[in-house]
Amino acid sequence: MDARIASTRQKIEIYGADAGGLANCPIRNVVDVISGKWSSLLLMALAEKPYRFGALRRLVPDISQRMLTQTLRDLQRDGYVHREVFATTPPSVEYSLTDMGRSMYGAMEHLLHWAENNYPGVQAARRDYDAAAA
Amino acid sequence: MDARIASTRQKIEIYGADAGGLANCPIRNVVDVISGKWSSLLLMALAEKPYRFGALRRLVPDISQRMLTQTLRDLQRDGYVHREVFATTPPSVEYSLTDMGRSMYGAMEHLLHWAENNYPGVQAARRDYDAAAA
DNA sequence: CTGTATCCCCTATGATACTG
DNA sequence: CAGTATCATAGGGGATACAG
Numbered sequence: 612m613d614a615r616i617a618s619t620r621q622k623i624e625i626y627g628a629d630a631g632g633l634a635n636c637p638i639r640n641v642v643d644v645i646s647g648k649w650s651s652l653l654l655m656a657l658a659e660k661p662y663r664f665g666a667l668r669r670l671v672p673d674i675s676q677r678m679l680t681q682t683l684r685d686l687q688r689d690g691y692v693h694r695e696v697f698a699t700t701p702p703s704v705e706y707s708l709t710d711m712g713r714s715m716y717g718a719m720e721h722l723l724h725w726a727e728n729n730y731p732g733v734q735a736a737r738r739d740y741d742a743a744a745a
Numbered sequence: 746m747d748a749r750i751a752s753t754r755q756k757i758e759i760y761g762a763d764a765g766g767l768a769n770c771p772i773r774n775v776v777d778v779i780s781g782k783w784s785s786l787l788l789m790a791l792a793e794k795p796y797r798f799g800a801l802r803r804l805v806p807d808i809s810q811r812m813l814t815q816t817l818r819d820l821q822r823d824g825y826v827h828r829e830v831f832a833t834t835p836p837s838v839e840y841s842l843t844d845m846g847r848s849m850y851g852a853m854e855h856l857l858h859w860a861e862n863n864y865p866g867v868q869a870a871r872r873d874y875d876a877a878a879a
Numbered sequence: 880c881t882g883t884a885t886c887c888c889c890t891a892t893g894a895t896a897c898t899g
Numbered sequence: 900c901a902g903t904a905t906c907a908t909a910g911g912g913g914a915t916a917c918a919g
Contacts, residue, residue, distance in 0.1 A: 640868075641867060646779075652772070663881095664880075664881055665881080675914075677883085677913075677915095678911090689867050702919085704880085711866055722776070725849055730775065734774075735824070781891085798901055799901075811893075833900090837901080
């Protein structure tokens with residue numbers, strides 16, 4: 612048997628069923644964060660340069676304040692985003708990618724680019740599927 | 746202004762706010778599918794070789810039949826997975842990656858590998874964050 | 880300016896039972 | 900074997916109001 616097959620099967624079995632179920636699956640733990648409704652957009656923004664809270668809000672106009680706060684906190688908790696408070700009046704807070712955040716973004720960037728370049732193909736497949744179903 | 750910044754800002758503004766909101770965002774449309782609870786695991790499996798329905802079920806033991814069916818159908822609809830029915834008795838169905846599926850998986854693979862290799866760092870960041878909060 | 884605190888809804892997922 | 904149908908549930912996400 613191909614070693615790669617055994618390897619992947621093992622990974623799936625390990626992370627799929629046993630202790631803690633998927634809770635301990637690295638893939639799940641990382642993908643979960645970037646799969647939030649706003650995470651990829653915010654990571655894209657912060658990959659360019661640091662932004663303040665209000666600036667991010669303007670950049671992603673239809674995000675609610677609650678979700679902006681929460682998504683940033685989640686990204687910070689996992690070590691992707693650094694939060695720095697400046698004791699100005701009124702206070703300002705700047706968000707930026709950590710080294711780990713940049714590293715992770717470098718890995719997910721491939722997928723984002725694929726999405727942009729191949730979206731027409733996905734749309735076409737979807738149309739075909741829906742047409743066949745009708 | 747850096748052209749890359751303008752480019753990304755434009756993307757975010759385009760996909761963030763206007764016609765249809767995020768509904769027409771390529772990134773969202775692609776990431777949504779792979780961000781399902783089981784999608785990445787199933788894509789990993791099918792990237793190795795084609796599998797039959799029951800085999801996938803055994804490979805990912807804690808997926809419900811309902812979710813296996815639905816996830817596979819979603820992946821098929823977007824053109825990542827091919828579904829082939831064999832007129833045996835009882836009938837058997839084989840799932841495999843399409844060319845587009847393999848292409849997409851090649852792009853997301855970077856992230857999956859990053860996750861496996863850097864999960865300890867994420868866990869550490871999480872511990873630190875939680876410890877500081879307590 | 881940068882958040883928290885509530886309330887509410889909707890969708891994703893699960894459990895179970897049934898079918899060609 | 901490979902699904903579909905139905906019911907139930909938890910949590911993600913939005914709207915709004917309040918606070919340091």
